[in-house]
Amino acid sequence: MQRLATSLLTALFACSLNLGAQQTADSNQPQPVAPANRNFIQRLADAYWSDWHPTPASADAPAPAPARRGFDGPLDSPPFPSSDYSVGGTPTLGAPDTQTYPLMEAINHNRSRIKIYGWLNGGFNVSTSNKGDGANAPAAYYVNPNRLTADQQVLYIERLPDTVQTDHIDWGFRFAQLYGQDYRYTTAKGIFSQQLLKFNRQNGYDAVMAYVDIYFPKVAEGMNVRIGRYISLPDIEAQLAPNNYTYSHSLLYTIDPYTQTGIVASVKLSDHWLVQAGLSGGNDVALWTPDAKPTLTACVDYTWSKGGDALYTCANSVNDGKYAYNNVQGYYETWYHRINAKWHTDTETWYMYERQVPNIAGNVSNPITPETGANGAFCSANERTCFAPEVAVVNYVEHEFSHTRYLSIRNEFLDDIKGQRTGYTTKYSEHLVSFGQWIGSTVLFRPELRLEHSYNLAAYDLGTKKTQFVVAGDLTYHF
Secondary structure: OHHHHHHHHHHHHHHHHHHHHHHHHHOOOOOOOOOOOOOHHHHHHHHHHHHHOOOHHHHHOOOOOOOOOOOOOOOOOOOOOOOOOOOOOOOOOOOOOOOOOHHHHHHHOOOOOEEEEEEEEEEEEEEOOOOOOOOOOOOEOOOOOOEEEEEEEEEEEEEOOOOOOOOOOEEEEEEEEEEEOOHHHHOOEOOOOHHHHOOOOOOEEEEEEEEEEEEEOOOOOOEEEEEEEEEOOOOOOOOOHHHOOOOOEOHHHHOOOOEEEEEEEEEEOOOOEEEEEEEEEEEOEOOOOOOOOOEEEEEEEEEEHHHOEEEEEEEEEEOOOEOOOOOOEEEEEEEEEEOOOOEEEEEEEEEEEEEEEEEOOOOOOOOOOOOOOOOOEOOOOOOOEEEEEEEEEEEEEEEEEEOOEEEEEEEEEEEEOOOOOOOOOEEEEEEEEEEEEEEOOOEEEEEEEEEEEEOOOOOEOOOOEOEEEEEEEEEEEEO
16 A cells, blocks of 8 residues: 555656656646536546646736725645644635546536545655654654654545624534544544554544534624534644645644534634633533533634734643543633735744653653553652653744745744653754745645754664754645
């Protein structure tokens, strides 16, 4: 399976580079007119042809977006993952659904509100770490060095609620399925988790999102209620490849929670204020597992400068904080700032901790064995358990060259004070430069250079190096 995926990735990569080279020249050529009665395969080919060979008018001046309630989106998408700053747990209230997909064009010319789409994503990395599986960690998602990797192959089935209208209750849903190496990061205990926690399989399957949305237009300026398994609310980044600026993830994102299962309400009070409150079973656990416990979430988003600035404040997971599977208590602050039409910056900082974490430092008699998949901590001598905190900050600086090209610069600092999240009691810094190149709106190539360092202990190459340098890139092929 991995060999087949690697071959497919290589072929797609070569094909996409060739298309990219021809895109500018071909955009001035007459465009074919699709005749009636085309079959499914022909309609799919037509959709890609139109996307990869835009007319000069559409290339220079994208069609204006439909009207929305609220500030215009501060960013261009593409090249960026979204036109709006990231707020989890809800669709953007007041924004229309403008997305079209090649598969849906082939099925029904993108006429239905229920949509089926996805992508194939794979990449490569060349690293100074070379000691085998896991040697790039805590870098992610390319945890294994010097590989071609089938990262994530994803299929969505979804319907977005219409949150522009204000006269009737509407509904939506999303069922997202993922297969590939990246399941290692999205797995929730109790949901096909034996693939990772019992068998440690290189590739696996995860139903990473499964929820329904109910939209109530008469509550303030609109309220969305999400019920099911959803992405943890805060963070600049997200699990799935097209939702990120770069191929690799920050250290900050790698070690914080991924999904929650529960209910979250998001209420738009005005164009400036959005408030959220939720109740879940905890981080990355199914409700039926012994690790699940009632966990509160509360967030406030304040937007100003006509949408150009936003502060997103979250208490993401609040309960007793006692050691369990990924039961970290997380408090987040994220600032999004649009500098001008071509530049913007995103900064996130958080503080996380767990209580009563088992001591794995080897300096205590009768130690408590940690739970499978849930790290212990390096506590002081004679402590069977201890308080294990972490702090981190990450900054992105983004530049748009055009609707098909952009630059990402990422810098971050992490202090894993008791080593409970990375396995090493050390401070880290990480620096990255990445370039994004779109072909149409369906193929994205993201090469990157990444340099990171651990200060107190050697944390890279299985604990033998303090510094790691990686050259990497990925290709995402949408359908």
